[in-house]
C-alpha cells in the first residue's frame with residue numbers, strides 16, 4: 250500500500266520529520282538522491298540550539314544519543330581581526346553544542362526502519378494527474394504517486410518548490426571556500442595550540458577566515474570572499490589544483506595583506522570546495538497553500554549561514570509533525586495550512602537574520618560591528634534575566 254506521506258530529501262529536516270512520523274505511527278516514505286547512506290560524508294559542524302534543534306531531538310526520543318556526540322566545549326566563538334589579534338570571546342557554557350553533520354544524519358538514520366528510505370531517487374519535478382493528485386517524477390524516468398501529502402525537504406535547489414512558488418534562490422554575492430587541516434598535517438599541532446576548541450572568526454576588509462574544530466579533531470577552514478556567482482564554474486580558480494588555489498588566495502587579490510599566522514591556514518589547507526551562498530527573498534516565503542504539497546527546511550527558506558539553518562529546518566519538522574499528529578491524515582489541508590502559517594513567519598525572520606549577520610560579518614572595518622551587536626544582545630539578555 251502507498252504510504253500517506255512522501256518526504257523528498259534525507260537531510261536534517263527530512264530525517265527529523267521521518268523520525269517524528271515514525272514515533273507518531275504515521276506512514277511515510279523518504280526519497281533521497283544519494284545512492285546510499287555512505288555515499289555523502291560531506292559537511293562540517295552544526296550547533297544545535299535548545300529551543301529548536303534540541304527540542305526536536307527530545308521529541309524524537311534521540312536526545313540521549315545526540316549527547317554522546319555533542320561537543321559542548323566547541324560552542325566557544327573567538328573573534329579576531331586580520332592582524333590575527335583576538336578581540337572578543339563568547340559562548341563558553343552556551344547551550345548550543347556542536348555536532349558533525351554526518352553524526353547527526355547517522356543518529357537520525359539509525360532511528361528509522363531501513364526500508365522507509367529509497368536511496369538513489371533524484372527527483373526531477375512533480376506533475377499532477379487529472380484528479381489533482383501529485384506525481385513524483387524521477388531523473389531515471391521512474392515515477393511514484395498515490396500520496397496524500399508530498400513534502401519537499403530537498404534543500405536550496407528544491408525540485409518540489411516550483412509547484413508551490415515561482416521564487417528561486419538569489420545569489421548573495423558571497424562564497425565560502427571550504428578546506429581542511431587534518432591531524433596528519435605538519436601544521437596540525439600548531440593549529441591545536443594556536444586555535445584549540447570551537448570557532449575562530451577572523452574578519453577584515455569585508456572578508457573572513459573561519460576555522461572550526463570537528464568531531465575527529467580536524468579543522469575546517471572557510472575563506473569568506475565576495476566574488477561573482479560563476480567564480481568556480483567559470484574557471485577563475487581550479488579547486489582541484491591545490492597549489493594554484495593556495496597561491497590565488499594568498500595573493501593581494503584576497504588575503505595577501507593578512508597576518509602571516511592566518512595565511513598559514515591557507516598554506517596548509519587542502520581539499521578545497523566551494524559554497525556559493527544563496528538566500529530566498531523573505532517576502533517570497535508565503536504562498537497560497539497547495540493541497541497535497543508543502544516545503545520544509547532550506548527548500549522553503551534557504552538563508553545565508555547564520556548558525557540557524559539546521560535549527561530552523563528541524564523546527565519545521567517538529568511543527569509539521571505535531572500538526573499532522575493533531576489533525577491526522579484525514580484533515581491534511583488544515584494541518585499544512587497551520588504549519589505553513591507558522592513556518593512562513595519563522596522562515597522569513599531566519600532569512601532576514603542571515604542578511605543582518607552577513608552585513609555585520611562582512612563589515613569593512615572588521616570585527617567591531619559584530620562585537621557591538623553581540624554586546625547589545627548580551628546586555629539585553631542580562632536586563633531581562635530574573
Ligand SMILES: Cc1cc2nc3c(=O)[nH]c(=O)nc-3n(C[C@H](O)[C@H](O)[C@H](O)COP(=O)(O)OP(=O)(O)OC[C@H]3O[C@@H](n4cnc5c(N)ncnc54)[C@H](O)[C@@H]3O)c2cc1C
Pocket residue numbers: 257258259260261262263280281282283293294295296370371372373402403404405406407408425524545546547548554555556557558559560562
Ligand atoms: C557553508 C555552510 C555552512 C553552514 N553552517 C551552518 C551552521 O553552522 N549551523 C546551521 O544551523 N546551519 C548551517 N548551514 C545551513 C544548513 O546546512 C542548512 O540550513 C540545513 O542543512 C538545511 O537542512 P535541510 O534538510 O532543509 O536541507 P539539506 O541539508 O540541503 O538536505 C537536503 C537533502 O535533500 C537531498 N536532495 C536534494 N535535492 C534532491 C532531489 N532533487 N531529489 C532527492 N533528494 C534531493 C539532498 O541530498 C539532502 O540529503 C550551513 C550552510 C552552508 C552552505
